[in-house]
Amino acid sequence: MSIRTRLTSTTTVLAALLLLGSTAAGAVPDRPTGPQREIDAYLRGHPGGVQVSDNAVAYRDGDVVVVFPDPGEPRAPEGLGANVRSVALATELADDLQAAAASYAGCPYGASDRWYCFYTDSGFGGRRLQFLNTCSDYASDWGFNNATSSWVNTNPDSRIVAWDYRGGTALWVEDQGISSDGWVGSGDNDRMSYWSRSNC
Numbered sequence: 001m002s003i004r005t006r007l008t009s010t011t012t013v014l015a016a017l018l019l020l021g022s023t024a025a026g027a028v029p030d031r032p033t034g035p036q037r038e039i040d041a042y043l044r045g046h047p048g049g050v051q052v053s054d055n056a057v058a059y060r061d062g063d064v065v066v067v068f069p070d071p072g073e074p075r076a077p078e079g080l081g082a083n084v085r086s087v088a089l090a091t092e093l094a095d096d097l098q099a100a101a102a103s104y105a106g107c108p109y110g111a112s113d114r115w116y117c118f119y120t121d122s123g124f125g126g127r128r129l130q131f132l133n134t135c136s137d138y139a140s141d142w143g144f145n146n147a148t149s150s151w152v153n154t155n156p157d158s159r160i161v162a163w164d165y166r167g168g169t170a171l172w173v174e175d176q177g178i179s180s181d182g183w184v185g186s187g188d189n190d191r192m193s194y195w196s197r198s199n200c
């Protein structure tokens with residue numbers, strides 16, 4: 001057998017093994033689906049969160065919720081997404097979101113809800129970062145500094161003002177009531193570093 005022939009047959013065996021391997025991996029039923037790897041990385045970078053579903057983590061007793069799209073999906077799911085966990089915080093949040101009259105691009109609104117949401121992609125796509133009572137904060141605290149491309153404000157009493165890292169002139173102002181922008185524009189895209197809420 002020449003070296004070339006031996007190499008070829010080795011390659012064939014390897015290819016067959018790889019094929020077997022991929023078939024076996026594909027057959028594993030409980031392989032994690034959804035954005036779990038992304039969530040694991042997020043929780044490592046932002047400790048103190050509670051995973052409340054396959055798609056969402058919550059902080060500050062549910063005042064901050066980060067919802068991740070499933071792989072390949074352009075937008076994060078409504079509410080908390082799939083498989084809401086049976087932990088108290090998840091149940092409370094799910095009830096609260098359920099009680100919301102409706103949502104706008106996944107950002108809940110209703111009689112008892114005062115949410116506002118930032119999205120990392122245009123068209124309300126990518127991660128949805130939901131805030132309930134937060135008066136002001138740095139986007140870097142939540143891993144989306146210089147990432148916001150669209151927003152929704154469903155708070156009927158508060159305006160949201162967004163700035164870049166320099167402060168000064170605001171990038172945009174989110175009117176109270178239901179207001180939204182599916183594209184902040186090329187001049188303001190991926191620039192928000194800080195925001196504050198009026199009547200807070």
Ligand SMILES: [Ca+2]
Binds near residue numbers: 146
């Ligand atoms: Ca973005």
